[in-house]
Amino acid sequence: MNRSADMDMSGLEQLSGFARLVDASVLARAQRGDMQAFATLYTHFGQACYGLALRLTGNKAQAEDLVQEVFLKLIETIRSYRGDAPFGAWLKRMTANAAIDHLRKNKRFVDADPDAMFAGLDAPESGPAQKLDAAALLQRLPPRARAVVVLHQIEGYTHTEIAELFGQSESYSKSILSRGLQRLHAIVAPAEA
Amino acid sequence: MNVTDSANLQTSALLRTITDIESEPPVDLWSRIEAAHGTRVRRRRLRRFVAGGVFSAALVGAVALGGLRLPSGMPSGGASIDWQARAQALELQLQALERDHGAVGRTVARYDAGPAATELADIDRRLQAAYEHGKYTNELVPLWKRRSELLDTLIAARKEGLTLTSI
Numbered sequence: 001m002n003r004s005a006d007m008d009m010s011g012l013e014q015l016s017g018f019a020r021l022v023d024a025s026v027l028a029r030a031q032r033g034d035m036q037a038f039a040t041l042y043t044h045f046g047q048a049c050y051g052l053a054l055r056l057t058g059n060k061a062q063a064e065d066l067v068q069e070v071f072l073k074l075i076e077t078i079r080s081y082r083g084d085a086p087f088g089a090w091l092k093r094m095t096a097n098a099a100i101d102h103l104r105k106n107k108r109f110v111d112a113d114p115d116a117m118f119a120g121l122d123a124p125e126s127g128p129a130q131k132l133d134a135a136a137l138l139q140r141l142p143p144r145a146r147a148v149v150v151l152h153q154i155e156g157y158t159h160t161e162i163a164e165l166f167g168q169s170e171s172y173s174k175s176i177l178s179r180g181l182q183r184l185h186a187i188v189a190p191a192e193a
Numbered sequence: 194m195n196v197t198d199s200a201n202l203q204t205s206a207l208l209r210t211i212t213d214i215e216s217e218p219p220v221d222l223w224s225r226i227e228a229a230h231g232t233r234v235r236r237r238r239l240r241r242f243v244a245g246g247v248f249s250a251a252l253v254g255a256v257a258l259g260g261l262r263l264p265s266g267m268p269s270g271g272a273s274i275d276w277q278a279r280a281q282a283l284e285l286q287l288q289a290l291e292r293d294h295g296a297v298g299r300t301v302a303r304y305d306a307g308p309a310a311t312e313l314a315d316i317d318r319r320l321q322a323a324y325e326h327g328k329y330t331n332e333l334v335p336l337w338k339r340r341s342e343l344l345d346t347l348i349a350a351r352k353e354g355l356t357l358t359s360i
Contacts, residue, residue, distance in 0.1 A: 035227065042223045051216035064222060071226045072233065134210045153208050181204065188203045 017048035018088035027087060030078050038075055045088060046071075049095050055150045056099040058139050066102065070095050096151065100165050103143055137184055145180040152177050276337035283344035290351045309350070313343045 022044060029037035049070055053063035073094065081090055138146050144166075151157040151165070152173070162173040320336050 035230075039223060039227075042226070046218055046223065047216065050218035050222070054216050064219060064225075067218060067222060068226050068229060071223075072230055075230055134207045137204075137207060149208070153205065184204045184208075188207065 017051070018045065018092040019086075020044050020048075020088055022087045027078075027081070027083075031081070033075075038071070041074070041087075042071060045091055048088070049091065052092065052095050052155070053099055055135075055138070055154060056096070056147050057102070057143075058135065058146060062102070066095065066098050070098050073098070092155075096155070096157075096165060100147060103147060104166075106143075137187060140187060141180050141183060145176050145183075148173055148176040149180045149184070153181075274338075276334055276341050280337050280340040280344060283341055283348060287344055287348050287351065290348060309343050309346050313340065313347070316340045316343065 022041065026037050026040050030041060046067065050063055050067045053066040053070075054060065057063050057066065070091070074091065081087065138149065141149060148162055148166075151162050152159070157165075159170045159173040159177075163170045166172065316336055316339055320333070320340070323333055323336065
């Protein structure tokens with residue numbers, strides 16, 4: 001992300017990503033079905049949406065599919081947006097939900113049991129390349145564990161929110177996060193030692 | 194700081210760098226979304242069109258089936274019958290019967306065959322009044338229909354040579 005692009009002439013950092021503000025008239029036009037307004041919303045939030053989808057899935061094709069799915073759903077459901085929460089937060093939640101729905105539907109990723117989730121993984125290996133590449137580091141986690149780590153450590157979701165998203169208990173979220181971070185530490189630690 | 198703490202910090206710092214990774218969506222993604230939306234809209238319209246067609250076909254089928262289920266000899270679909278024309282044809286038929294029986298020149302209105310003839314005369318007066326007051330077709334049709342039924346009765350009675358006392 002180019003930080004300089006988020007700075008205005010006064011040097012104040014402008015809001016970026018999902019925190020960007022949306023003109024009420026754009027939302028009103030979108031709620032009337034104006035596709036040009038949706039194009040504006042995509043211009044504002046498309047990158048943030050894609051970035052989150054990519055972090056959660058670790059796969060560009062899946063991230064593109066998710067963004068498409070999210071915006072198609074947005075077009076159909078924006079009338080239900082009442083402005084109770086900032087629009088960006090609403091869209092972010094929609095994106096996270098879509099990613100987790102994808103994980104839940106994909107039978108390859110039926111790994112609700114934390115023990116089973118980490119049981120079949122190879123022993124972690126460390127190396128300079130992985131140390132420098134967070135995306136590659138996250139690829140070493142099972143899909144659900146990856147999503148939990150990203151949501152908690154990067155996106156700031158609480159265990160309560162994660163548990164709600166996955167339809168599981170808070171202890172499930174805590175267990176997955178703990179095991180996921182342990183695995184990541186094991187990859188990073190030997191290089192540090 | 195021990196190795197574990199150091200690894201924790203290292204991991205956390207490393208994870209945070211993922212937000213700095215360039216994550217530009219493909220330039221054509223929005224056009225793909227628009228195209229997918231257009232396809233959805235078209236499919237939805239097609240489904241509605243097909244559903245409407247199926248409903249119409251089912252309705253036509255039900256009407257046709259209802260017509261087929263009527264007893265044989267009965268005209269299908271009361272609304273499609275021209276009761277006025279039928280009544281006029283029956284009146285000619287009755288006049289022909291009157292001629293055959295030596296009653297040439299007597300009109301149906303003057304035909305005295307009991308209650309049927311009396312009601313027929315009453316129907317004729319109501320029809321005349323309805324036309325004079327510009328009544329709508331849906332008010333005239335029942336009168337013409339009843340006139341046809343009375344003429345049917347009179348013809349049947351005449352053919353059998355019976356004196357009609359009740360309908």
